[in-house]
Amino acid sequence: MRLSLIGAVAVLIAGVASTANAQVKVLTYDGDWGDALAAAISESPDLPVIVERYDGSLDAASSTASLVDAETDAANLMCDDGPAQPVDPALAQAFPRSLTPDVMHQCGVGYLVTSLVLATRSDGPDSWVAFFDAERFPGARALPRGARGTLEIALMADGVALADVYALLETPEGITRALDKLDALFTQTQIVFWDTPDDAVALLRADAVAAAALPSVHAAHIVQQDQQELDTSSAFQISFTGQIYRVQRLVVFPAATSDQETVRRVLTSVLSAKGQALLAKALLAGPVNPEAWDIMPASLAPLLPTALSHDITVTGLADNADFWADHGDDIEARFATWLDAHEQGTSPALP
Template identity: 85%
Template sequence: MAGFVSTAHAQVKLLTYEGAWGDALAAAASASPDLPVIVERYDGSLNAAASTASLVDAETDAANLMCDDGPAQPLNPELAQAFPPSLTLDVTHQCGVGYLVTSLVLTTRSDGPDSWAAFFDAESFPGARALPRGARGTLEIALMADGIALGDVYALLETPEGVTRALDKLDALFAQAQIVFWDTPDDAVALLRADAVAAAALPSVHAAHIVQQQPDASSAFQISFAGQIYRVQRLVVFPAATSDQETVRRLLNAVLSETGQALLAEALLAGPVNPQAWRNIPASLAPLLPTAQSHNIAVTGLADNADFWADHGDDIEARFATWLDVHEQGQSPALPH
């Protein structure tokens, strides 16, 4: 726990995760030494600590639930003043604000496919493929590979015909190549490093680590961000924020400042939402992050639609699981050790 006490304001509590993610957010929050903030940790499930928290760190799915069902509260104009004048994306939320971006990206060796369409072309780019074991992410990739415009992906996927089209695209890939469906990102990383697959859909944080840790240029990995499916990590406003909105505003400002954003990006290999942060991020790191200007995420990226998956996820995941049971028999190699 990190705490900073001020006689002018009561302490406010920031609830974040255990581990490196929470450590980085705590460091960004403490960038202003006179900011009276207490950082506590949680496992992503709301507990007693949340009842006294002013801000809670959450993925968009959880943020939506907190806002729709309580106990989060709508963002008021005073707190919105903490936001930078320009943001890479519209990351505002009815009960908070986004502060970092991660995504699902195409990761290959340097001579591998560089688009989702090429990922599905195993004749031109031979070798096994790795995809998440689930409909979410995998079906969006299949539709993008089939030429569906980014703005039409979820409208199509909402229909039975759209799901069929995505599964048919996966069928076509199955006819050309082995598909390994991974359970954890670490599984996909192991497959790539062992050359057990030629290309993988991989969380951007893990992809960036692979590129950073490659021993030499001859074993180079590359990340393709076109068609990245991105998610926004959020700070959600809780009722305790009303007790000292000025301190909460300053806390949001610290996390969203160019200094705080650069610290978070470098520590976590996630994309900052404040474009001014790039002045403090090493040039060698920028190409590995989802929101780098060169990736033009607002135009070439697909925002993961949490509302869509909340409404339709159970039915689509069940259909995908049935399809996978039929197709996966004898497909997956043992994970390398």
């Protein structure tokens, strides 16, 4: 019999007997993100928890922390090369299948989802295939200045099945196919490669581009702010089909064994429907507990990656951090050469 979400968390930390009332340290980021996580933890009263801030790097992660807030790449490094504590992988089977995939990690628990999505005006392209059709949907396009994300989008637009994207990108032929797809878009319209999400937001708001690949949090803010300013439906829309998603994790460190009961309560609070709803509304990121949708405004569903209507397990592509750790340097170098040739106004020489 499968355990509930909270039931699975309850058995996450096992082994050494807990020491009651010891203070547990949780590391998270500065700013709104860390504030929201601290608020979710505080929903459970009388927790002996210290919430401290760090810059997200492995070097800054304190060995005295029990739980460390980390995005996928940093979480993997903490697990593979750092002090993170392995979690029994069999626990992943205890989570209901309706949950977002990859909630359980070998060294921690996922608690929010963000993604790279298609953002456009309401009359713009609504899929990556349409994003590459500038004849039907005129106007410039905005993409991240880098291979990661951009090449996956190109392959999805070229008809590659989600399950085959990274296997294909592992080959020189797959990279060539993605760059050829981008070349075809270049022949139709201008491609603007952005350095920061704020750059992409500015381009979209100024109508300098007709469509942009944009982090979901930034895309959601555009729509939400537009709705508030216009007091009506937004002029912008988000397509989550083919979203490239990442799971934000609370990584378990060895200090968690000093008070397993408090650590369990922290995770329970963050993963509860109430905690998840608080986080989702504050950060416009996707909750991993589907019960959160029962107490969240229906207006948030079109904005967040894990809304049930988006069916992320079927239509989303999990960003493969291990793939990019193994192959990223070579692929990014090849992409940079190709991009430099385009920005210099010459045709790239592809092997």
